[in-house]
Amino acid sequence: MAQADVQVVQMWTLLSGGDGARMRALIDGFNAAQNEVRVESTTLRWGEPFYTKLITASVAGAGPDLATIHLSRLPNLAGGGVLRPVTAAELEAAGLRGADFLPRQWARSQYEGRAYAVPLDMHPLVLYYNKDLAGQAGLLDAGGRLKPIVGMDALTNAFRAVKERTGKDGMTMEAAQSTYAIWRLWLSLLAQQGHPVVEGGRFAYGAAGERTLAAIASWFRAGYARAGQDYPASTSQFMAGNAGFMINGVWEVPELVRGTRAGTIRFKYGIAPLPQLYGNASTWADSHGFAIPASEGRPMRPEKLRAVLKFVAYVSQHSFGWAEGGHIPAYRPVAESAAVRALMPNAEYAAAAANVVYDPPGWYMGAAGPLEAIASKFLPAPLAGQLTPADALRRFESEAQRLLKKRPPRY
Amino acid sequence: MKHTPWHWTVIAVATALSLAMLWVAPLLWALSTSLRPEYETILPTLHLLPREWTVAAYTKTLAAGNVPRWLFNSALVALLVTVVTMAISLMAAFAFSQLRFRGRDLLFGVAMLALLLPFEALLVPLFRTINGLGLINTYAGIVLPQVVSPVVIYVFRQFFDAVPNDFRDAALLDGASPLRVLWSVYLPMSGNIVWAMAIVTFIAAWNNFLWPFIIVTSNDMMTIPLGLTQTYDAFGVRYAQLMAAALIGAFPVALAYLVFQRRVTQGLLAATGLKG
Amino acid sequence: MKRKRRTEALSAALLLAPFMAAYALFFLLPAVQTLYLSLTESSLTRTSAFVGLANYDTLIHDPSFWSSLGNTFHFSLLTVIPLTALGLVMALLVDHFTGGGKRAGSWLQGAFFLPYVLPISVMTLIADWMLQPSSGIVNRLLGIQRAWFSDLDWAMPVVAIATIWWTVGFNMLMFLAGLRNIPREQYEAAALDGARGFAVFRHITWPALLPVTITALVLQLIASLKVFGQTYIMTTGGPFNTTRVTLHYMYETAFTQSDAGYAAAVAMAFMAVVVALGLLQAVLLRKRK
Secondary structure (H helix, E strand, O other): OOHHHOEEEEEEEOOOHHHHHHHHHHHHHHHHHOOOEEEEEEEOOOOHHHHHHHHHHHHOOOOOOEEEEEHHHHHHHHHOOOEEOEOHHHHHHOOOOHHHEOHHHHHHOEEOOEEOOEEOEEEEEEEEEEHHHHHHOOOEOOOOOEOOOEOHHHHHHHHHHHHHHHOOEEEEOOOOOOOOHHHHHHHHHHHHOOOOOEEOOEEOOHHHHHHHHHHHHHHHHOOOOOOOOOHHHHHHHHHOOOEEEEEEEHHHHHHHHHHHHHOOOOOOEEEEEOOEOOOOOOEEEEOEEEEEEOOOOOOOOHHHHHHHHHHHHHHHHOOHHHHOOOOEEOEHHHHOOHHHHHOOOHHHHHHHHHHEEOOOOOOOOOOOOHHHHHHHHHOHHHHOOOOOHHHHHHHHHHHHHHHHHOOOOOO | OOOOOHHHHHHHHHHHHHHHHHHHHHHHHHHHHHOOOHHHHHOOOOOOOOOOOOOHHHHHHHHHOOHHHHHHHHHHHHHHHHHHHHHHHHHHHHHHHHOOOOOHHHHHHHHHHHHHOOHHHHHHHHHHHHHHOOOOOOHHHHHHHHHOOHHHHHHHHHHHHHOOHHHHHHHHHOOOOHHHHHHHHHHHHOHHHHHHHHHHHHHHHHHOOHHHHHHOOOHHHOOHHHHHOOHHHHHOOOHHHHHHHHHHHHHHHHHHHHHOHHHHHHHHHHHHHOOO | OHHHHHHHHHHHHHHHHHHHHHHHHHHHHHHHHHHHHOOEEEOOOOEEEEOOOHHHHHHHOOHHHHHHHHHHHHHHHHHHHHHHHHHHHHHHHHHHOOEOOEOHHHHHHHHHHHHHHOOHHHHHHHHHHHOOOOOOHHHHHHOOOOOHHHOOOOHHHHHHHHHHHHHHHHHHHHHHHHHHOOOHHHHHHHHHOOOOHHHHHHHHHHHHHHHHHHHHHHHHHHHHHOOOHHHHHHOOOOOOOOOOOHHHHHHHHHHHOOOHHHHHHHHHHHHHHHHHHHHHHHHHHHHHO
16 A cells, blocks of 8 residues: 555544544544545634634635534535535445435535535533432432423522532533533523524514523522633532532533543433423534535545545444434434434433524524624623623624624625 | 942842742742642642652643644744844845935835834734735745834844944945945944844744734644643643643743843843933 | 945845835735725625725724723723833842842843743743632632632733733833943932932932833833733633723634724724824823923
């Protein structure tokens, strides 16, 4: 085998922590399994820095061959000319078909009738609970599972019960400035009341926006949850057994599995879908997907494209490993396999998949996109008591207004 | 100054000691943090010195991230910026100072405009220019905009102005070209100031954050100040490693400064003192 | 003689060419382009439509721009005078312990100046660790759990303190230069007149340092107005934009929202403010002198 024949695929990911390690394992597995393609991956800083770099690199013709993106950013990236569409024939050549993917995620990968990404997973917001603390607070049934919680008051009471009976915090959630958990929760609860955040280029949440934000803030104001914690602080609070519940995405699952196996997590945990607090059980979710940067003026050669899609197909077929990261795989042969259906603790929250809502469409929407970035500045403030919910939303709208009015940029 | 009353001395010593301690304490704390095992950084009790000394954080940092590559990039970029800046600034300053031509003062005034306008405000068109030249994510793209340094020209011109004209006239009468005069008459005289400005330029280029931040798009082209902002994600929140990475990033310039302290001082004094 | 003039002009052109080329390409051209871009609707790489003064009209009514300007002033207020005053104190101390075979001055100078040579991200990494809410040394010594960088009252002051620690060494050197330029004879004469301690400082040192002080204040004001890296890295402009300075706003507008036309208008307004304030301060201070 001549070295020169090896296609090197440069990939950028924003996956860090457990996701990053799992993706690295998949890459290593792929590189070891064949000798025609070698994938080299670079992890860039999650969120706005990653997307800013991806956009600027792609328009400058200096982008990577492949990138992991959030499907919620597709209108922004595909519409802005940052991504290269992939045809059905090109996918077919790599053994992939649109029908192989869960319909919801496949639809999310399309923009104006063309596929711009290959979906990898779905990751909804879920409710983690500490069985020891929840048990002491009388919140578990005979089988040791969380008794159903329905309605805002019921959830608030559950947090209060943990606080009063155990002295530990009722719940924990990242809530520092520039964090996104509050956006995800707020968007979920608005959807439970039938309100999208944005519709037809206008803010559409009405009075429910302030009411919902105030309800969430009350957990912090009443002392059931600690305000101002950043992501590592809030997850380690839960992992250390110092909070009854944690509202977070499914991506913390591997850390819980690992910690339990290693003995660093000394309590039993459970995971439930986000409860129905209002009219329905809508839950925010997003998806990772693989996309090919357009790299202006430097179109991808066919052999490079084949190499890229070969890797994407490999990861799709081996996404059981990705499911072990808590994610719900998007590749149906894997997602619907008996092994994934039986996988614990994933099975506990599998029901959440039926109720997921994504960011509404719009060039400014999506993970760490222009609008979320603005929301991440203002929505955490009421949790810390720095702004009233009304004031926070007023400022959020005032700054975000310009985005809604702007024509979608072509980068 | 010689006959300072004793209470002034006491106040001076006390202030000097406490300020100096305050100023080195953060660096010492970073050093102390970097020399402990990771779990010791989050112990519930505070220990000023590691209980268990280890260089594990350093070996992990050097092995895990792209730190050696970033150090290399920084060194190369800073060196290129320094050499090019010195060369073009010396030539320009010599022309501004020693040669007579029409519009000299006007041109000098235009060149000094950049002292007023913040470079930072020009990021977008600079990005476009570099993009147009196809230099995004290249060494040339990082280096070139940094070689425009009116301060250096200003200082060199001040220095050349102070040199008696006899030197130049004598050399020019011998039929030497201006470049030759600059090279063999003026440069030897200005050894100190060139060194000083070179070191100052080097430090500034090594530390530049904003421009590489805009222009570098891939991990392996990052300079150390830029790379260090990525380390949270590379290592997670592991403070012993973060401090080790910080100190590794600081070490080359700190060393350069300590070795050349006198020259750095002279350089900055020349850059600012002459104006005063 | 005339021929000599011409060869001289030719040499000058050759010597100036490399610098001037770089200067035109990387400074003058972008400056003119910024002006032009500010009159268009543009993304990061594409210029779409000429829109006249529309961006400036938006700017005048944009609360985000004005608050970013306010934050820039807030930072300047917290840094310009402390950095100048502390630089002076440090220079006096270094000078006091220098000379007559005393090595202490050089050690002091090293200690005060060392942070200045650190890359910004090294400075921010250390500050971040020291101010970490749960295990940071500052909170441990104070026995509290304050999240400094998201605290409404403390975020900007903390960034200012970190900046002072990081950059005061430069101002110290400027004052040191000023001190070294004061002729010894002046002190000797004053000593003969019986002047001591503070009187010497008031009547000799301070008047002699006044020009340096003015220069330091002007340079520091311009430097402080141009703040970006410190707040961008340490607070990301939070809590809710209370530490987002003007250059940060410009960066966000251009690079995350890809609204380069509007960002250019922000840049133009910002340049006008910096130049105007710099000149105004210089004129006012010189007049007083």
